[in-house]
Each structure stands twice: as C-alpha cells, then as structure tokens.
Amino acid sequence: MVFKRLADLGGWIALGLFAGMAPVQAADVVTTKNIGLELANQIAMASVEACRKDGYQVSAVVVDRNGNLRSAMRDDLAARFTLQIAQEKANMVVMSGLKSGEFRKLRADIRPELNHIDGLIVMEGGVPITAAGARIGAIGVSGAPGGDKDEVCAMKALESVQDRLDFAE
Template sequence: MKAIVSASAVALSLIAGAASAQAVRTEKNMSLELANQIAAATVAACAANNYNVTAAVVDRAGVLRALQRADNAGPHTVDAAQGKAYTSASARNTTAAMLENVQKNPGAATLVDIPGFLVLGGGVPVKVGNEVIGAVGVGGAPGGHLDEQCANAGIAKVADLLK
C-alpha cells in the first residue's frame, strides 16, 4: 500500500511540476545598450539626409528605453516618435502597414482611437528572428516613409546583435 501511495505522490508532483513550468515564459527584450545604439544610428541615418528627427526606442511592452532628438528637431517630434514606437511594438507591425490597413479597411479605422496609438508611417518593430523585442519610432523627416527608412537603417546597423 505504501508503494502505491508513494508512486501516486511522485506522479502528482511530476504533473504539478510540468504545469508550473508551462506557466513561466522566457522571452527576449530590448536592453538599454541596444536601444541607445538603435536610437543613435537612426538619428544619424536621418542626419545623413539632412533630416532633423527624434528617434524613440521602446521595449516589447512599449515602454520607452531610449530617446534621441537631433539638434533642430521640432518639439513635436518627441511625442510623434514615441507614439509610433509604442504603436509598432504593441501591434508588432510597421505603422505604415497599419496606416494602409486603416485607410483601406473601415473596420480598422478605430485603431486610431486607442490611447497612445499614432498610426502614421515611421514605426518599425525590432525583431530577433520572428520575435518582436521592441520597436523604433521616428518623427521629423518630411514624410512617414522617410521616417521608416531611417528606422530601418538604424535597425540594420545593429543587425549582428539581433541574432
């Protein structure tokens, strides 16, 4: 009888251990060092084209990790960059793709009503493989497509670190 009770206890502890292991997740996230590198590279990419921008980098939860504002970038670019980064991280998509969806799909039009969302081009997710670890948002270039180009250039500068 003791052997049956002991075997049952072992089985229950194994089941409980397996269930609790599934409750814990491991995920990659944006480090401060990486965020600063992306922000600096993004601002530099825009500066090379004479665009004075702000670059905001957020972690996977959309929380600001780094912000760099170029000399002569307008004050509005700070909020725009942060809003685009938050939106991209939250949706795990580019803000340009989201804008296109909002314009073409009446059902998606209410995305612009989500607090903190800024559905304008210039927000790009940062990925390790297929996992979004954060996003970069850019404000200040003369067009969202140019903001996005700078964001992509900033991410490309750290591509070796995103493996």
C-alpha cells in the same frame, strides 16, 4: 471476441484522447526576450544619424516588446513634438506587430478610431525590432518630411545592428 478487443482498443483510444485534453494552465514564470538599454540607445542614435545624413532633424524612440520606453533621442533642431509622435508610432508597432505604415494601409477602416487612443498614432515611421526571430521592441522616428523618410532612417539603423539582432541569444 474481435468486437470485444476493438471495444477495449476504443476505450484506450478514448482514454488517450481525454488525457490529451487536460486543461492548459498558465506557467508560473514566463521567460521572454526584450531589448536591452545599450542596443536601444544604439538603434535610436543610428536613426537620428541616418536622418541627419539626409538633412533631416528627427527624434527616435525605442520601446520594448511591451511598449515601455527604453531610449528617446531628439536631434538638436527637431521639433519638441517629434518625441511624442515617434513614441506613438513605436507603440502602434507594438500593438499591431507590423510596420506602422503597413498597418495604416491594411486597416484604414479603423485608423481614425485608433488615433483617438492615448499613446497611439497610425502614421508611417514605426518599425518592429526582431532578434533571432523574436520581436523584442519597436522604433519610431518622426521629423523628416514624410513618414516614408522616417521609416528609411529606422531601417538604416536596424541594418547597422543586424548581425547583433540575427545572433542574439
């Protein structure tokens, strides 16, 4: 009798396990957070202004979480190609989820190959944009004498809007 009850119990447990193993299906509608145009423009401009204060003429590009261009600003005397480099730095952040300089340090082994992919460059100066724990985009800055200086300008811009990012819905 005890064995029969255990067998019945085992059957119920097995049934419960199989029920929990139902195939996972993709949702028909997916809701995500993404950066809005006004915030993207403000972050790009704040980056340019931060670099200006340090005497650098740069370009700043903000992309959304999928790498789509949201804002691009080139300071008056910044070189033309700084726009492209800034966008490619931001795209590197979208691809890796890390600051572009951090990714460069961690994955020096594949940097040459990634630099041959259209739209990516593995250089310092790209930073993720996170709102309320969700990555909503990235910023890339280019034109200062060194990617470390580009990154400082991007970080200053993000600090200027940190309250908005922390409490975004």
